[in-house]
Amino acid sequence: GAVVSQHPSRVICKSGTSVKIECRxxxxxxxxxxxxRQFPKQSLMLMATSNEGSKATYEQGVEKDKFLINHASLTLxxxxxxxxxxxxxxxxxxxxxxxxxxxxxxFGNGTRLTVT
Amino acid sequence: RKEVEQDPGPFNVPEGATVxxxxxxxxxxxxxxxxxxxxxxxxxKLLMSVYSSGNEDGRFTAQLxxxxxxxxxxxxxxxxxxxxxxxxxxxxNTGNQFYFGTGTSxxxxx
Numbered sequence: 442g443a444v445v446s447q448h449p450s451r452v453i454c455k456s457g458t459s460v461k462i463e464c465r466x467x468x469x470x471x472x473x474x475x476x477x478r479q480f481p482k483q484s485l486m487l488m489a490t491s492n493e494g495s496k497a498t499y500e501q502g503v504e505k506d507k508f509l510i511n512h513a514s515l516t517l518x519x520x521x522x523x524x525x526x527x528x529x530x531x532x533x534x535x536x537x538x539x540x541x542x543x544x545x546x547x548f549g550n551g552t553r554l555t556v557t
Numbered sequence: 558r559k560e561v562e563q564d565p566g567p568f569n570v571p572e573g574a575t576v577x578x579x580x581x582x583x584x585x586x587x588x589x590x591x592x593x594x595x596x597x598x599x600x601x602k603l604l605m606s607v608y609s610s611g612n613e614d615g616r617f618t619a620q621l622x623x624x625x626x627x628x629x630x631x632x633x634x635x636x637x638x639x640x641x642x643x644x645x646x647x648x649x650n651t652g653n654q655f656y657f658g659t660g661t662s663x664x665x666x667x
Contacts, residue, residue: 475655484658534601542650543650545589545606546603546648546655548601550599
């Protein structure tokens with residue numbers, strides 16, 4: 442149980458374009474999903490917390506107008522990187538947990554974004 | 558101060574060795590604790606939860622010390638396939654806030 446699916450797994454795009462990443466909870470409902478970013482050889486960095494039916498909560502330093510998050514249903518959250526630039530190239534990973542006390546986070550398989 | 562502190566390593570150990578990692582956490586209200594494994598260019602995967610009484614899963618043993626606010630992971634009889642980055646995670650269970658360590662890199666050498 443608690444499978445999180447992320448799509449696409451890899452994206453190469455040109456500078457200035459927008460990229461949408463989907464995160465789905467396949468066998469449970471996720472009122473909250475988390476979006477992380479990880480640069481090579483660095484640790485996971487929480488970007489934002491996605492809340493179903495309401496606005497996402499962004500971490501300090503993360504531009505909400507650049508990283509648009511939509512969590513329109515209990516099983517789907519999307520992250521759109523708008524006007525991507527080479528410095529946005531990174532590994533983006535979503536995660537969710539069951540809303541049961543002491544449940545762990547389960548991660549999607551990640552999206553490797555390369556902006557040329 | 559970071560919520561979770563973890564020695565980044567790297568740890569380079571021979572096959573068959575026993576290796577231990579520790580993580581300290583700053584918030585005494587933390588409720589649940591986990592160890593994750595992350596392979597290169599992959600997402601973190603849950604290795605095991607950490608229970609108050611300590612728990613074991615094969616060659617892996619996890620322990621929690623609430624008084625000193627740290628969790629540990631012990632790997633016995635290391636295999637080459639254990640080479641990865643190990644991340645600890647702590648959840649306050651309020652607002653579903655998870656905090657991750659920076660990860661400890663382990664390389665098991667033949």
